[in-house]
Amino acid sequence: MRIEVDNLWKRYRRKVALRGLSLCFEPGRVTGVLGENGSGKSTLFRIVAGVTGASEGTVRIDGNDVGVRTRGETAYLPETDSFYSWMSVGEQLEFLSAFYTGWDAVKARELLDFMRLTPGDRIDELSQGQRARLKIVAAFAWPSRLVVMDEPFNGIDPPSRRRILEALVREYRVDTQTILISTHMVYEVEGLVEDVVYLRDGQVAIEGRADDLRAEKGGSLSDIFEEIVL
Amino acid sequence: MPVEFDPTRPIYLQIMDSVKKKTVRGLHAPGAQLPSVRDMAARMGVNPNTMARAYQELEREGFVETRRGEGSFVTMDPAKIDDERQQLAESARRQFTEQIRDLGLTTAQTHELFEQIDKETRKQ
Numbered sequence: 001m002r003i004e005v006d007n008l009w010k011r012y013r014r015k016v017a018l019r020g021l022s023l024c025f026e027p028g029r030v031t032g033v034l035g036e037n038g039s040g041k042s043t044l045f046r047i048v049a050g051v052t053g054a055s056e057g058t059v060r061i062d063g064n065d066v067g068v069r070t071r072g073e074t075a076y077l078p079e080t081d082s083f084y085s086w087m088s089v090g091e092q093l094e095f096l097s098a099f100y101t102g103w104d105a106v107k108a109r110e111l112l113d114f115m116r117l118t119p120g121d122r123i124d125e126l127s128q129g130q131r132a133r134l135k136i137v138a139a140f141a142w143p144s145r146l147v148v149m150d151e152p153f154n155g156i157d158p159p160s161r162r163r164i165l166e167a168l169v170r171e172y173r174v175d176t177q178t179i180l181i182s183t184h185m186v187y188e189v190e191g192l193v194e195d196v197v198y199l200r201d202g203q204v205a206i207e208g209r210a211d212d213l214r215a216e217k218g219g220s221l222s223d224i225f226e227e228i229v230l
Numbered sequence: 231m232p233v234e235f236d237p238t239r240p241i242y243l244q245i246m247d248s249v250k251k252k253t254v255r256g257l258h259a260p261g262a263q264l265p266s267v268r269d270m271a272a273r274m275g276v277n278p279n280t281m282a283r284a285y286q287e288l289e290r291e292g293f294v295e296t297r298r299g300e301g302s303f304v305t306m307d308p309a310k311i312d313d314e315r316q317q318l319a320e321s322a323r324r325q326f327t328e329q330i331r332d333l334g335l336t337t338a339q340t341h342e343l344f345e346q347i348d349k350e351t352r353k354q
Contacts, residue, residue: 030277162275169272174279191241191276211240220237 001062001073001146001178002027003048008057010043010202017043019202020057025180025195027062030172032193032210033182034225040202041182042079045150048180049076061146072101075144077135079151083123089134090119093141100142108141114167129160136164140171149181153188161188168192186222196221198228241276245284247318250293253304254315261306264294 003025010018018040025031033041046052048059050066061070083092089112097103112119115133117126126134132152139147153161165188172179183189196213198205205228206213210221217224235244252258264270264285271281285302288294292310296302305311330340 029279165275166272169275169278170268172278174282190237191235191274191280194277194279214237215240218238220235223237 001070003146003178003180004058004060005044005048006058006060008044008047008059009055010040010047010052011055017202018047018054018057021199021203022057023197023204023207025178027178028175029194030179030181030192031195031197032186032189032221033180033197033199034184034186034221035182035199035205036184036229039199041199042150043202044199045076045148045180045182046078048146049074049148051076051078070146073145075100075139075142075147077139077147077149077152079154081131081135083131083134085124087123088119089117089121089123089126092123092134093119093138096138097141100144103142105141108137111137111140111167111171114170115163127157129156132156132160133163133167136167136171140167143173143176145176145178147177147179149179151183152181153183153185161185165189165192184225186220186225190221193221198225200228242280242284242287245270245274245276245281246288249284249288249304250314251318253293253311254318258304260304260308260311262304264302264304266301 005021005023005025008018008021010016021040021044033044035041043052047054048061048066050071059066061074064070084095087095093108093112097105097108109119115130115137117130117134117137121130123131123134135152139149152164156164168179169192181189181193190210193210195208196210197207206224208216213224214220217227219227235241249258249264253260258264265273267278267281267285271278274281285294285296289296289302292307293305293314294302295305330343335343
């Protein structure tokens with residue numbers, strides 16, 4: 001899905017998160033949205049996913065305003081999940097299956113196995129890494145057209161990060177899915193992202209194709225990130 | 231990222247080089263089947279589109295052959311592999327020469343380096 005963001009502002013009571021942000025995410029690609037905490041990544045994602053509104057400006061997804069229709073095609077993975085602590089993993093997935101069109105129980109089971117989780121595990125007994133892995137199961141058990149992942153690697157163990165990265169590469173539906181992934185762990189996504197947007201203070205600092213930027217700046221995406229942050 | 235890449239070069243080119251080097255060193259036999267694009271991408275932690283591009287380019291160069299429904303295979307043609315070996319050697323030579331020149335080493339000093347390289351290679 002093509003996502004066009006035009007002059008987007010988000011003002012909270014005490015701070016301004018987005019300052020006239022304009023950019024475009026290309027359909028069928030994996031874009032890394034990189035930036036420090038507070039650069040506006042999460043706010044942008046919340047608006048694209050339709051969980052909060054903008055103060056000013058527009059987001060169009062394949063030409064449509066964000067709304068019921070676009071939400072039904074979007075898998076949004078917030079940094080902090082909203083799983084129910086009193087459910088088992090199986091119950092949680094069963095619960096989620098009612099909300100997503102085309103939920104595939106067989107696929108969900110495969111993904112669970114791959115993520116080394118079992119339906120009987122209790123949510124409140126899962127580690128951070130296991131919860132992060134469960135988020136991936138929930139996101140890829142149905143054919144969403146847009147996947148919006150906010151800091152999927154934050155605060156989790158390296159083996160879980162590897163597992164998630166591998167699942168992303170395996171499950172990403174190249175022809176029909178667009179993936180946005182925000183992170184400040186740039187190193188992890190170096191090979192995964194095709195396009196990159198660096199945010200700073202609610203605005204675009206740099207954007208482009210990952211390969212072009214690497215060639216132009218003579219450094220890795222992590223190097224460029226550090227240059228921007230410092 | 232599971233595999234280290236040189237940040238200054240496009241990743242698909244580096245993947246191509248890695249397949250070629252493995253073949254030249256005999257780690258992939260002529261005609262050997264390569265992992266699927268997905269598997270290889272997952273193993274290396276790179277985007278499947280990037281991997282597909284690397285395979286396509288290898289195919290275009292005639293180094294890899296893709297048979298529909300069967301998978302991708304390293305070329306059977308020994309001349310092709312020899313050719314690649316020479317090209318890789320030539321590019322290594324060029325890099326080496328450049329560095330030697332930058333350092334301003336004399337012919338005698340360069341010879342000394344070669345002798346050392348020879349000794350080290352024998353040890354391995």
